[in-house]
Amino acid sequence: DSGVTQTPKHLITATGQRVTLRCSPRSGDLSVYWYQQSLDQGLQFLIQYYNGEERAKGNILERFSAQQFPDLHSELNLSSLELGDSALYFCASSPRRGIADTQYFGPGTRLTVL
């Protein structure tokens, strides 16, 4: 158990809908990262937050957005969902910024868009 929690574990929805994925980082970790993993694919970095502020952006679609709250939990919002958005979404956390830290991954949320 990495100490990172993600909810929900599974999510099934329809095209055009909007969903919110939630992540709680390890106690004391200030950085949160979001990744997308499609079937048999690698980890695609989406976005990173540090202590409430956006710090880095990867291949995140405009239909997707995220935020990190004062209690350090983070939410990833996916809107106007398409079939191709079906994937595993992972959250990871690490303690510090500016230092190469280990990222600890949560168990993921499996999103299925029908």
Added chain:
Amino acid sequence: GENVEQHPSTLSVQEGDSAVIKCTYSDSASNYFPWYKQELGKGPQLIIDIRSNVGEKKDQRIAVTLNKTAKHFSLHITETQPEDSAVYFCAASTGGFKTIFGAGTRLFVKA
């Protein structure tokens, strides 16, 4: 842009044999190299890591080597067991906000 190449994409070994996975990175500023193991239906879990001031690190049956000049690093698993079957990811980090992951290696250990 920066990338990490990982080979092979699939590796099949007999139980008890060794497995080697290789990664090459492009950003010479990279100074931290973690390896993750992802089992089916789970999130990636750190199994070993190495920093740029070290050439080799070992933890029981797992070892990682780093060649900074050639910009490549490798994961070595000895005496493989069926429970080692998983997808393994290498990564390279510059210490800022950038960690680049390799595409993954699916390891099958046949009993």
